[in-house]
Amino acid sequence: MSPHTPHYMVIGGGITGLSAAFYLQKRLEAEGAPFRISVVEKSEKLGGKIHTLERDGFVIEKGPDSFLARKKPIIDLAYELGLEGELTATNPKAKKTFIVRQGKLHPMPPGLVLGIPTQWTPFMRTGLISPLGKVRAAMDFVLPKRKKQTDESLGHFLKRRLGTEVLERVVEPLLAGIYAGDTFKLSLKSTFPQFGAMEQKHRSVILGMMASRKNVPEESAHLPQSVRHSVFVTFKRGLKTIVEGLEAALREGGAELRTGVGVTKVTAAAGDGSAAAGGPAKVVFEDGHEEVVDGLIVTTQTYQAAKLLDELPIAEVLRNIAYISVANVIMAFDRKDIPFELDASGFLVPRSEGLAITACTLTSAKWLHTAPDGKVVLRCYIGRAGEQEWPSLSDEELVELARRDIRKLLGIEASPLFSEVTRLMHSMPQYPVGHLEKLADFRAKLSAAMPRVWVTGAGFHGVGLPDCIRQGKEAANALVDRIES
Ligand code: FAD
Secondary structure, rough: OOOOOOEEEEEEEHHHHHHHHHHHHHHHHOOOOOOEEEEEEEOOOOOOEEEEEEEEEEEEEEEOOOEEEOOOHHHHHHHHHHHHHHHHEOOOOOEEEEEEEEEEEEEEOOOOEEOEOOOHHHHHOOOOHHHHHHHHHHHHHHOOOOOHHHHHHHEHHHHHHHHHHHHHHHHHHHHHHHHHHHHHOEEEHHOOOHHHHHHHOOOOHHHHHHHOOOOOOHHHOOOOHHHHOOOEEEEOOOOHHHHHHHHHHHHHOOOOEEEEEEEEEEEEEEOHHHHOOOEEEEEEEEEOOOOEEEEEEOOHHHHHHHHHHOOOHHHHHHHHEEEEEEEEEEEEEEHHHHOOOOOOEEEOHHHOOOOOOOEOOHHHHHHHOOOOOOOOEEEEEOOOOOOOOOOHHOHHHHHHHHHHHHHHHHHHOOOOOEEEEEEEEOOOEEEEEEHHHHHHHHHHHHHHOOOEEEEEEOOOOOOOHHHHHHHHHHHHHHHHHHHOO
């Protein structure tokens, strides 16, 4: 009888799943024993939220568009795939960002890091915050640190340290781009744990932020020289570059990439006393067929993972993670129809402004590779927690709302050359207060019930692309360690 070749399966072909499969392959190849890897993706395309569209010379991102350069996992992966030469930086001439206040664009004061002021003079001069609001923010220097170390909401933390104005007029609109969330529901420990750590170490989050900025040059040491000056980085041909790179590496290593194949259930394989013994898992597919695998990594959205693991009471933890739906409207124009200098990356819209859009990126000003000469592309964002009525509108109505807002704020009257509407339903996970503890409980109970199943992805420990890659890699190593131990 020929020896059994261990079969590892990854469910979900987004960046987390592809990274998990890549690092599984790398590790198992290094160990030298035979193995089999399959990636199973419900939709017809790999990449999940990543969706680059090339149209008429434009490079259009329908989902994520870039990532934080200082986060190593994605840069490491770019090197491992030989793609570091494809990285590109933001246009240094489009550094300015604006925030809307009473229907007008105000420049964001220099030195704001994640909305926290780190340079006091520009902050004192900004028209975004009232004199009283500035005095309230300055109280952060003297307010005592919180005694309790338990989780709290991001909104509660920021209001406590910096006051309501800074929270509502600056930080919340900035963070809306990352979570589209209600800051009073988001967990501080799961979203910006560094804020809480700074308060504990420096008492003041402003002082903590100032101190942490001093480390920036060291933090960029891992980046190729060409992009070292940039806070955000992407790929010249779009983010699909990393998806295609992963796909090519996986195929070359013999992995099976199955698209258009959905999974409906995951259980411990019956009849072998498997659960307690750490035995295999059974995967049931949409067409009814079943496969038994030796190791399984689930990287779907958490509400999908909850359905797959429905028989486990602990799946409740995953089911309870809410997701917000967002849309974006991409519009292309002739340069001559844009009545201003393209020297800014975009603007943010606080809730109180009552506009339809939550932000706008002047995409081709920020990223020079995204539009052909003489053309401009911009992207408007719609939808956040508490603003979830937009799905009932048609694409045409969403374009009209976005056009109304940019006419008002930017004076763009022209009709777009073309527009692209992307609806990302239930796409932004909202980590609730206490998220980390609940996940720890989930992991412990899942490992007792199905030791060869690992669940991860953007709904767990970080939504950014680098965080997803890190989680995919951690999942691969943790699962192999467990199986081989
Ligand atoms: P997903 O990409 O959601 O992949 C999960 C996959 O699982 C999907 O392909 C899905 O089809 C599949 N699946 C689901 N159920 C099943 C099933 N039953 N069987 C088989 N397959 C299944 N991050 C950044 O770093 N920079 C940005 O600029 C940025 N912008 C963003 C903009 C938007 C509009 C959104 C929504 C997110 C953005 N993010 C950004 C976050 C980042 O894009 C996501 O967190 C990340 O792509 C999620 O990757 P993932 O693999 O965990 O999940």
